Amino acid sequence: AWYWHASSLCQCPREAILKRAKLATDGIRVESKNTFAIGHTYHALAQFGMELLGQYKAILTEIGGQHKTLPLAARADLTYWHEGASYIVDWKTESSFAGKHRREEATNGTTARHEHQIQVTAGAMVLESINLAEHTENGWIVYINKESGEIDQQPVEITDDLRREVVVRLGNLEDAWDRWTRFEALPPMLPDEEKRGRDRKPYMAPAWQCRPRSETDGRGLYCQARTACFARKEP
Numbered sequence: 559a560w561y562w563h564a565s566s567l568c569q570c571p572r573e574a575i576l577k578r579a580k581l582a583t584d585g586i587r588v589e590s591k592n593t594f595a596i597g598h599t600y601h602a603l604a605q606f607g608m609e610l611l612g613q614y615k616a617i618l619t620e621i622g623g624q625h626k627t628l629p630l631a632a633r634a635d636l637t638y639w640h641e642g643a644s645y646i647v648d649w650k651t652e653s654s655f656a657g658k659h660r661r662e663e664a665t666n667g668t669t670a671r672h673e674h675q676i677q678v679t680a681g682a683m684v685l686e687s688i689n690l691a692e693h694t695e696n697g698w699i700v701y702i703n704k705e706s707g708e709i710d711q712q713p714v715e716i717t718d719d720l721r722r723e724v725v726v727r728l729g730n731l732e733d734a735w736d737r738w739t740r741f742e743a744l745p746p747m748l749p750d751e752e753k754r755g756r757d758r759k760p761y762m763a764p765a766w767q768c769r770p771r772s773e774t775d776g777r778g779l780y781c782q783a784r785t786a787c788f789a790r791k792e793p
Contacts, residue, residue, distance in 0.1 A: 561624050561631035564680035567727040568673030571745040573783045582783035615639040625687045632681040644694045651702045670699040670712040679720040
């Protein structure tokens with residue numbers, strides 16, 4: 559059985575298919591590995607601090623598994639109970655520029671990115687399925703600024719609409735995998751994004767997930783399948 563990880567639901571489906579097909583060969587950057595290591599430290603500190611406060615119950619970190627009926631896997635950074643309600647938390651690191659852009663796109667009373675809301679919702683669905691949490695309606699995305707260390711904690715309301723979107727996105731990935739197994743056809747590449755230079759003039763640039771690591775290193779900066787992806791002719 560194959561389980562799509564919650565983090566793949568809003569990423570490039572082309573990368574997801576190439577990873578499942580074991581054609582993603584670009585590897586993980588050292589910087590990303592360091593970010594993961596720092597994340598483990600934050601999780602442990604959060605659990606220790608919340609236990610000291612005494613207001614929170616059933617505090618668990620890095621908990622998850624595989625959904626019982628959906629091809630979905632997820633691991634929550636932090637879960638806890640407070641005043642009779644279950645909460646799920648995900649930690650994200652970001653640059654100052656990314657944080658500014660995120661706040662400019664705020665909707666529905668939160669500046670949490672939509673893709674992060676989807677990921678938290680998927681995590682809640684997995685925990686509920688394997689009886690590690692009861693029905694969860696509340697989540698938090700905790701953004702950590704990589705330059706300053708500042709923390710921006712944003713609420714997420716885990717709605718039925720978000721739950722349905724998780725199921726739809728899973729279905730889209732399953733359909734994409736079916737097309738790959740039948741015809742070796744990949745989903746479309748991410749389109750170029752419009753950027754603005756320091757002179758405020760617009761220009762087109764590769765999508766953030768499609769950027770190379772450097773002018774001399776064509777492997778993906780954020781994508782583990784860029785080399786295999788760009789070797790194919792279809793768009």
